Every structure is written in C-alpha cells, then in structure tokens.
Amino acid sequence: MAPPAKLTQYTQLILLLLAAAVASDHLTLQQAAAAADELQGRPQQGLGRPGCRDKCGDMSIPFPFGMDKPGCFLPGFEVTCNTSSTPPRAFLAYNHSEPPYQVIYQYAFDTESGATSQIEGRQAVELFDISLETSEVRVYSGVNSRCFTNDSAGLDKGEYMELDREGPFLLSSTRDDLVGVGWNAEPSMTYTVKASPGPLSCTSNLPFMFAAKDGVCSGLGCCQIALPPQIPTLPVISTGLILKNYINIRWETNPCSYGMVVERSWYNFTEEDLYGYEVLSTKLSRGFPLVLDFAIRDGSCERDGCLSGNSSCAKAAGGYVCKCREHYNGNPYITDGCQDIDECQLREQSPEFRDLYPCDGICTNIPGGYDCRCKRGMKGDAKKGNCAEIFPLSAKIIVGLAGWIVVFVIIIMAKQHLKLKKFYAQNGGPILNGVKNIRVYTRKQLKQVTSNYECVIGQGHFGKVYKGTLKDKQQVAVKKSIKVDKDMKKEFTDEVIIQSEMRHKNIVRLLGCCLEFDVPMLV
Ligand SMILES: *[C@@H]1O[C@H](CO)[C@@H](O)[C@H](O)[C@H]1NC(C)=O
Ligand SMILES: *[C@@H]1O[C@H](CO)[C@@H](O)[C@H](O)[C@H]1NC(C)=O
Ligand SMILES: *[C@@H]1O[C@H](CO)[C@@H](O)[C@H](O)[C@H]1NC(C)=O
Ligand SMILES: *[C@@H]1O[C@H](CO)[C@@H](O)[C@H](O)[C@H]1NC(C)=O
Ligand SMILES: *[C@@H]1O[C@H](CO)[C@@H](O)[C@H](O)[C@H]1NC(C)=O
Numbered sequence: 001m002a003p004p005a006k007l008t009q010y011t012q013l014i015l016l017l018l019a020a021a022v023a024s025d026h027l028t029l030q031q032a033a034a035a036a037d038e039l040q041g042r043p044q045q046g047l048g049r050p051g052c053r054d055k056c057g058d059m060s061i062p063f064p065f066g067m068d069k070p071g072c073f074l075p076g077f078e079v080t081c082n083t084s085s086t087p088p089r090a091f092l093a094y095n096h097s098e099p100p101y102q103v104i105y106q107y108a109f110d111t112e113s114g115a116t117s118q119i120e121g122r123q124a125v126e127l128f129d130i131s132l133e134t135s136e137v138r139v140y141s142g143v144n145s146r147c148f149t150n151d152s153a154g155l156d157k158g159e160y161m162e163l164d165r166e167g168p169f170l171l172s173s174t175r176d177d178l179v180g181v182g183w184n185a186e187p188s189m190t191y192t193v194k195a196s197p198g199p200l201s202c203t204s205n206l207p208f209m210f211a212a213k214d215g216v217c218s219g220l221g222c223c224q225i226a227l228p229p230q231i232p233t234l235p236v237i238s239t240g241l242i243l244k245n246y247i248n249i250r251w252e253t254n255p256c257s258y259g260m261v262v263e264r265s266w267y268n269f270t271e272e273d274l275y276g277y278e279v280l281s282t283k284l285s286r287g288f289p290l291v292l293d294f295a296i297r298d299g300s301c302e303r304d305g306c307l308s309g310n311s312s313c314a315k316a317a318g319g320y321v322c323k324c325r326e327h328y329n330g331n332p333y334i335t336d337g338c339q340d341i342d343e344c345q346l347r348e349q350s351p352e353f354r355d356l357y358p359c360d361g362i363c364t365n366i367p368g369g370y371d372c373r374c375k376r377g378m379k380g381d382a383k384k385g386n387c388a389e390i391f392p393l394s395a396k397i398i399v400g401l402a403g404w405i406v407v408f409v410i411i412i413m414a415k416q417h418l419k420l421k422k423f424y425a426q427n428g429g430p431i432l433n434g435v436k437n438i439r440v441y442t443r444k445q446l447k448q449v450t451s452n453y454e455c456v457i458g459q460g461h462f463g464k465v466y467k468g469t470l471k472d473k474q475q476v477a478v479k480k481s482i483k484v485d486k487d488m489k490k491e492f493t494d495e496v497i498i499q500s501e502m503r504h505k506n507i508v509r510l511l512g513c514c515l516e517f518d519v520p521m522l523v
Pocket of ligand 2: 095097098
C-alpha cells in the first residue's frame with residue numbers, strides 16, 4: 001500500500017497537470033496522465049501479457065487490462081483503442097447490452113402543457129488513465145443540465161454512467177463527489193435499491209446573486225457532497241441523477257442548473273458558470289474526470305493470488321487487487337512484473353522524488369529500498385537529514401594544534417640530542433670514555449651532582465666554579481674548562497688523562513668530565 005502522504009502528493013500532482021490540461025488546448029487529460037506516469041517512475045512498457053499490445057497512443061494499458069484478443073485481458077477488463085482519432089482514444093469495451101456504458105439523453109419538458117419528448121443513446125466509457133498502484137481508473141464523465149427557455153419549459157440534457165454490480169468497476173466513494181451548480185439547483189442521486197437512507201443530494205440556493213464566491217462550493221451557487229461509502233452488496237453503480245425544480249423565475253439570466261458526479265477537488269466553482277445557456281456542460285468537450293475503483297471480482301487472494309514476486313494481494317469489495325510491494329513498481333498481475341525502483345536515479349530526475357525518498361548524503365539503490373549514508377566525516381541519520389560532523393570545527397582546531405605541539409617538541413628534543421652528541425665527540429668523548437679513572441658524566445648527571453648549579457664557590461675570569469656532591473657523598477668542585485676545538489682535541493684529552501692520574505695532597509684530583517657542553521666541564 002502506498003502511504004497516504006504519497007497518495008495525496010500524487011493526487012495533487014495529477015490535479016495540477018489536469019489543471020494545466022484545461023488551461024492549454026494542446027494537452028488532453030490523457031497526455032497529462034501519461035506525464036504523471038512518467039513522473040511516478042512507472043515503466044511505460046512491458047506491462048501487458050507477452051504478445052499483447054499494452055499501449056493505446058500514449059496511454060499504457062497494463063494487464064489485467066488488454067486489447068484485441070482473449071488472453072490479453074481478464075473478463076471485464078477489455079479495452080478498445082480507436083486509432084482513427086489523433087491521438088488514439090481508449091474505451092472500456094461494451095457490447096450494447098451489458099454495462100459499463102454511458103447513457104446520453106435529451107428530455108424536453110413543459111410543465112404547463114405536460115408535453116415531453118425523449119431521446120436516449122448509449123456509448124462506451126472513455127478511459128484516460130489506469131493506475132495499478134491505486135487500483136483506479138479515470139474516465140470521462142458527463143454533466144447533467146436543466147436549462148429553461150421560459151419560466152416553466154426547457155430541456156434536460158446530459159449523460160450518466162451505468163456500471164455492472166458484478167463487473168470490475170465501481171464508483172470510488174473516496175475520490176468522487178456529487179456536485180450541483182445553479183442559483184436554485186438540487187441534484188439528487190438514487191444509489192440504493194432497498195433499505196435506502198434516502199437519495200444522496202445537496203442543495204444550492206442563491207437568494208442574492210452577489211453572495212456567490214469563486215472557488216467556494218458551500219451551498220451558495222454551488223454545492224457538493226461525498227459519495228456514501230461502498231457497501232459490497234449495494235455499491236453505487238450509476239451516476240444518474242435527478243434535478244429538482246421545474247420552475248425557473250430567473251430563466252432569462254440564469255437559465256440552467258447542473259448536476260454531476262466528478263473527481264473530488266477537480267471542479268472549481270466560478271460565478272460565470274451560473275450565467276448563460278449550457279455554459280458548464282460545454283466547458284470541457286469530453287466531460288469531467290471521474291474515478292472508478294477496479295478489482296478482480298471473480299476470484300480471491302487465497303484462490304488466485306498475484307503472479308509477480310515482490311507483490312501483495314489485498315481483498316477489495318467482492319474480489320481482490322494486487323499491488324507491488326513498497327519500493328517496487330510495475331505490474332503485479334504478470335510474472336516478474338514488479339521491479340525494484342531505483343530511488344537514487346529518480347531523485348536525480350526530479351524534486352518530487354527528493355521529497356519522497358529523502359537522503360542528505362550518499363544514496364545507493366538496493367533491492368527493495370535504498371541506502372543513504374552520511375558523507376565522510378559525518379554521522380547521523382542521513383534519511384532524516386541530520387548528518388553532523390563527527391568532529392566539530394573547534395575540536396578539529398584543538399586536535400590539530402596539539403598535534404603540531406607534539407611534533408615541535410620532538411624536533412627540539414632531537415636537535416638537543418644531536419647537539420649533545422656533537423659536543424661529546426668534539427670534546428674527545430670517544431677517547432676519554434675508554435680511559436680508566438676518568439668518568440664521563442652526562443649533562444643530566446652533572447645537573448644532579450651540582451643540585452642544578454645551585455652553589456657557586458668561586459668565580460674567575462675563566463668562569464664559575466660550582467660545588468657538587470657525588471652519589472657516595474664525596475664533595476667535588478665543577479669547573480668549566482677551556483673551549484676545545486678540533487685541533488686542540490688531542491691536547492685536551494691527553495691533559496685530562498694526565499691530570500686524572502695525578503694524586504697529590506695539594507692538587508685537586510680530577511674525577512671526570514662532562515663533554516656534553518660546548519665547553520667541557522671538569523669534575
Ligand atoms: C472511432 O472514432 C471515430 C471518430 O472519432 C468514429 O467515427 C468511429 O466510429 C470510431 N470507431 C470505433 C470502432 O468506435
Ligand atoms: C455481450 O453480452 C451478452 C449478454 O450477456 C453475452 O452473451 C455476449 O457474449 C457478449 N458479447 C461479447 C462480445 O462480449
Ligand atoms: C414555454 O415554452 C414552451 C415551449 O418552448 C411553450 O409551449 C410554453 O407555452 C411556454 N410557456 C410560457 C408561459 O410562455
Ligand atoms: C479556483 O478559482 C478561483 C477563481 O478563479 C481561484 O482564485 C482559485 O485559486 C482556484 N482554486 C483552485 C484550487 O484552483
Ligand atoms: C524480489 O526482488 C528481488 C530483487 O529486487 C529479487 O532478488 C527477488 O528474487 C524478488 N522476489 C521474488 C519472490 O521474486
């Protein structure tokens with residue numbers, strides 16, 4: 001089942017197209033319906049049984065409807081295509097004795113003399129749209145009029161439709177209205193045979209002509225009422241109706257009153273329709289649209305079911321109908337008729353589908369639906385359109401900054417390490433490291449020994465002398481040496497080795513040195 005929102009949308013769309021059809025002489029209702037088909041993404045071909053025509057002009061004729069020969073349609077669904085007109089016109093087939101058919105009549109009356117005359121004929125019902133999705137067809141239906149030539153005589157004219165209680169078609173009680181137009185009009189429709197709650201009717205009265213308002217159909221010049229709900233045993237099968245009032249005192253300016261059964265919201269009342277002879281009934285050459293429900297009445301879901309996969313069967317008044325499951329379209333009445341809808345492709349085709357299949361992200365078609373994911377770096381429900389950045393901008397800036405700081409610190413530490421190594425080598429580290437009695441301190445160790453160069457015990461022109469304590473509590477002095485360059489490296493190391501070997505009471509013994517400074521430190 002299509003959700004109601006979707007249905008309403010389609011209806012509006014079709015009404016819009018139909019309105020456009022009236023506005024322009026180039027578009028017929030049939031072409032408008034074909035355009036609507038295209039927008040709904042309904043395949044335009046391959047909806048008939050193999051070997052059967054499935055088009056009449058632009059209009060698609062999907063099975064169970066069909067043409068030409070038995071086997072191409074189910075009983076009651078035969079369509080005839082008249083190709084002698086341009087574009088070709090489709091009709092529900094009938095054989096002059098069985099409904100459905102349209103009755104055309106003219107009936108002259110003269111209240112004073114009581115003289116009457118009557119002409120009646122039948123014709124096929126013209127189709128302009130078949131929808132398997134909603135199990136509905138749209139047909140052209142006529143307007144009934146009563147027009148006066150003086151205050152008590154005139155002509156009843158129009159057409160009404162007769163349907164077969166047992167046949168596929170019934171008036172759609174949810175989609176059609178009874179409408180009356182006139183300064184004093186009361187159309188009434190007899191729709192049940194027995195146990196009738198009275199005929200369905202509405203009343204339009206207009207005591208003051210200026211009270212009529214364009215677009216408003218509420219009893220002043222125009223009235224409307226919904227058809228009663230279908231009761232399977234007593235369905236509404238005729239659009240025939242009676243106009244009351246055989247006297248018209250305003251016959252000179254407002255000679256006619258009208259009644260019709262028409263697709264809801266299709267008729268837009270205008271004050272002009274109250275004036276002039278047969279104005280409303282000649283407004284549309286083929287008549288107004290009427291919606292009929294169809295169903296296969298000589299069968300049931302249990303017994304017959306639906307042929308296509310991905311379809312479902314539903315009971316309908318006295319029979320059953322088939323539908324493609326959601327996200328499938330095509331023809332549920334034929335093998336493999338229901339095909340997956342490519343929602344993503346449709347989204348690209350028109351804005352209607354962007355509303356119908358919402359996706360604020362990356363759309364991917366999957367069988368029986370579509371997948372919609374947020375774009376990279378976003379999360380949330382993309383179908384509901386609430387994708388949000390995983391990291392908001394502020395967090396990105398903070399993370400970015402922190403990253404740069406870490407990189408920066410690592411670079412500084414690496415540089416420092418290289419510098420220490422360079423001093424170590426420059427000051428003869430590799431040579432001194434191998435010598436007994438000399439300890440080579442690291443910069444860190446020296447910092448510990450002197451408690452972060454806290455206590456200065458002397459200061460000469462060569463630099464500061466610091467007091468320090470080794471791990472074994474031995475007191476030492478730490479002093480800067482002279483700057484060592486490449487040439488002096490050998491001399492410096494030799495000197496250090498000699499000094500370290502000297503043991504004398506009055507000479508401060510050299511314990512070691514730290515080379516990780518530009519100028520070596522002696523301990
Ligand atoms: C087809 O339509 C033409 C005029 O539009 C009409 O004269 C003719 O009888 C129609 N043919 C059939 C088979 O209904
Ligand atoms: C026309 O209707 C009669 C009476 O029901 C029926 O016997 C006949 O088969 C029908 N003809 C066609 C062509 O459908
Ligand atoms: C109204 O017109 C009918 C025929 O057009 C005529 O027979 C009748 O006498 C007229 N009535 C009046 C009151 O003029
Ligand atoms: C009906 O007609 C009136 C007057 O022409 C117009 O203002 C209004 O918009 C129409 N409504 C629809 C639904 O077409
Ligand atoms: C329903 O359609 C899917 C592809 O859209 C297909 O794989 C599957 O076979 C179909 N199911 C049936 C019962 O045909």
